[in-house]
Amino acid sequence: MKKTVYEALNWASSFLRSHGLEEPAGEWLLRHHLKANRAALLASFHDDMSEDVWLAFKADVETLPSGIPVQHIIGSESFYGRVFSVSGDVLIPRPETEELVEAVLERLEGTERIVDIGTGSGAIAITLQLESPGTEVTAIDLSEKALNVAQENAKTLGATVRFKQGDLCQPVKRECFDVIVSNPPYIPERDRASLAEQVREYEPELALFAGDDGLAVYRRLATELLEHVRDGSLIALEIGAGQGNAVKQLFQEQFPKATIEIRFDINEKDRIVLIDVRL
Template structure:
């Protein structure tokens, strides 16, 4: 079987799940992962034959995609800020808008600064800040032991020195003072679930996604309270936020005494990031 025939198989199997252009893109990602053949080379190699073992791997990916499993989980990796991170269903798949948050933080001079990341998941934020920002110390916190194990594996593989702590954001007893606190905590309400894609609802960890409708800022409030006592003078607090709750999040931070609260939109023009400074 050659690559052209495998693509035809993907198109047939996934016609009810993805648009044809999406199928082509996913197939290209699969080819690069399994055969180390980049998209530019794929265009000249449609007749390339694959072994039975390789073909079976492609068939398995197509079968998983047909049941709405995200391609990142099927391949076991996701690309974030210039690096490949291992992922599984214990962690959220890193998103492009989170890269924008990392960009914003890296605009700060992180040299000799201490950073703590709450709800680290795959470790993508903490590891990227350590590798690219040269922070003196980076700590990453998560309630999921499985997530922490994967994040630690990513840190080791990417040669980033990060301290990992198993803790509940809602019941923190972490000591120390920090220059930067960052978090992309759970923020999706039950009401918003109906708008979400099936591959997210069925496979990504609900622990990292959802909050009660009656307290949508639950985790933001807890982290802000921690920041009041643990941010150094003029320390920075960065959040990725629910686009529908930007005004409420800003007001909450002001009520807790933070100043110079700034809202930033993502590449799609949605209000998705906030920076606040400790007075």
Template sequence: MNHKVSAIYKESVLQLTPIYGEREAESIINLLLEDHLGITRIHRLTNPERELSESDHEKLRSAMLQLLRNVPVQHVIGFAYFMDRKYLVNKHTLIPRPETEELVELILDENDRHQKLNILDIGTGTGCIAISLALAMRASNVTGWDISEGAVKTAQKNSQALGAQVNMEVQDVFGEIPPQQYDLIVSNPPYIPEADRIEMHENVVAFEPEGALFVSNDDPLIFYRRIAEIGLTHLAPGGKLYFEIHEAFGLATKDMLRTKGYEDVKVFQDLNGKDRMVRAILL
């Protein structure tokens, strides 16, 4: 059997292409080789005749079997990258996505990194938003909430591993809210209508937590409205609210926030030109 890394790469990409498309298949195999076996893309290209050991070949074969069953590559290797840092991911958490990096970058662009702020991340999941803000705004106090105990435990592990000071707490936004004021509240809540489920890839629907993904078709802004209400009583004067949103609900979210009494409400587009983020200020 040919164990040369160049041949294995080509064969693996061919196997995954019918499921993921060629470009994503190439990205997945590059990630698998680098983070599972320590073979970087440059090393693969400059050492195409390198032979994989039997143990490495078996490790790759086992990973491929999972990928062919639509298991996300991040679950296969156990982590995902977010803003160039590794985050533990599992069945309790969403896999961090590039659009959410843009949300963090927006917050960092609009706020003084050296100012001491009280920051709350609602629906923290892996903790990627809260941890990124805590590491970039070290004078600030950052708290992450999630209704899932499993997600909170995962976020705590990520916070410790990355050296961030974040208070991770189990909290239901529809329950009683602790009496604390914040200068900034951010959330990437569930926002995908159930009607969109049929269009989504199986490796998302089958392996990521439904409660962190989907909302009712009848009330897709349910979490945004509730978090906006929390902001009315828990944001300090001049406090800011930041959301990641569904591309179809930018105007609706903006109108809802204005109706609630927020000012300077603005919708921002992501790198693909889709409405993806909203910022509002409570004066």
């Protein structure tokens, strides 16, 4: 039985609502299958869908109660106005991380050496390079599979980024940077059970968890970054809500002359720590 675009979307919304899931996921999937932006989708509400497209769309919607993120079905997520490929090997880019990028861009003059530690999909590194083309950007990740995703994103989007595999700063020994940016793992192990299923079961553990208190990677960075900064360097970190003061203290101990700012996100949660290094 043929369905119009409107009928298909209405069915998806009802199905998702009955399973306690977010209804916008239905629209994202429908746009994906119709290869249409939102304006085109709305304009086609009364058009009939082909049987093949309807059945494929219906099958994808019916997988969502399993917990799989819609971005993994679609294979992409938007970030800072660009579409990035994603998979189960990388963290899905979040809107809060766009605010970290914005905080860094505010400070750039356009010729800086930048390193992104724990790059994942490459969203931060690629965005910074494309928004400030004169910069020299390096992106590091421990996961070879994550780097493969990031490199493919850089190629698709036309970004010039140097990729290195290794643990935190290890691949860039004896190198100094003007900007060091990182969205590291920061979820405490004790919070594992309370995470949403689609995060806990489908996103990489390596990008999520960081010891009993979630601060394990920040402790390492606070120590290791001493060898990679110069006077005037900027360290920009995304943090978990409620971690601002603890992360600030860790870096203040290692960089006693630094000016450290905690920024809050659009949801009024502490989300970014900016360290202006003074040696």
